[in-house]
Amino acid sequence: DVKVTQSSRYLVKRTGEKVFLECVQDMDHENMFWYRQDPGLGLRLIYFSYDVKMKEKGDIPEGYSVSREKKERFSLILESASTNQTSMYLCASSPLEGMNTEAFFGQGTRLTVV
Amino acid sequence: AQKVTQAQTEISVVEKEDVTLDCVYETRDTTYYLFWYKQPPSGELVFLIRRNSFDEQNEISGRYSWNFQKSTSSFNFTITASQVVDSAVYFCALSEEIGSARQLTFGSGTQLTVLP
Numbered sequence: 001d002v003k004v005t006q007s008s009r010y011l012v013k014r015t016g017e018k019v020f021l022e023c024v025q026d027m028d029h030e031n032m033f034w035y036r037q038d039p040g041l042g043l044r045l046i047y048f049s050y051d052v053k054m055k056e057k058g059d060i061p062e063g064y065s066v067s068r069e070k071k072e073r074f075s076l077i078l079e080s081a082s083t084n085q086t087s088m089y090l091c092a093s094s095p096l097e098g099m100n101t102e103a104f105f106g107q108g109t110r111l112t113v114v
Numbered sequence: 115a116q117k118v119t120q121a122q123t124e125i126s127v128v129e130k131e132d133v134t135l136d137c138v139y140e141t142r143d144t145t146y147y148l149f150w151y152k153q154p155p156s157g158e159l160v161f162l163i164r165r166n167s168f169d170e171q172n173e174i175s176g177r178y179s180w181n182f183q184k185s186t187s188s189f190n191f192t193i194t195a196s197q198v199v200d201s202a203v204y205f206c207a208l209s210e211e212i213g214s215a216r217q218l219t220f221g222s223g224t225q226l227t228v229l230p
Contacts, residue, residue: 031216045219048217050216056212056217101164102164103207105159108158
């Protein structure tokens, strides 16, 4: 079974802190995605990556960066956390043939910035 | 412009009623894929169905059915004889090519509540 694991289920950070959200997948998928989910807004794409060291901005990249040094790991970085980044963050992965195969999701990280 | 529109924010039905969740998408690609996901209260997204742009056949899986119409850019999802366990948020998603990558974009979701 495909497994996408996010390092934390719940996280509380202070404003201005640098925050790392980690995601690991075990199915050798090329594509990886970071979304944030907010009530009434659905899932909004922050960044995605289709290969090691490759990244593409999604719809809301401001305030975030990503790192993909290894194929199985995709990190989301909040350089200086702010309260408006309080949200549920979801990581997903899919094979390179991502258009004809579904994405698999992690369990989510609920981040609270105080 | 929003690429995937789920106009129904919340729907409430009584058990055993049929319910249809609407999804309208926008893309310039000729080859693209559409998905439906379910997010139960536990929070984890569960894949339900995938449909490619060349296959307009409707699909039925048990109480679930999907109606894909390219002419209206719609991919609607019907639950027949709804059950309380169907209560969840349902997301429609579009996979399309952006440069050399493939982007997966979700709609804002429809919260379905099935009352006993």
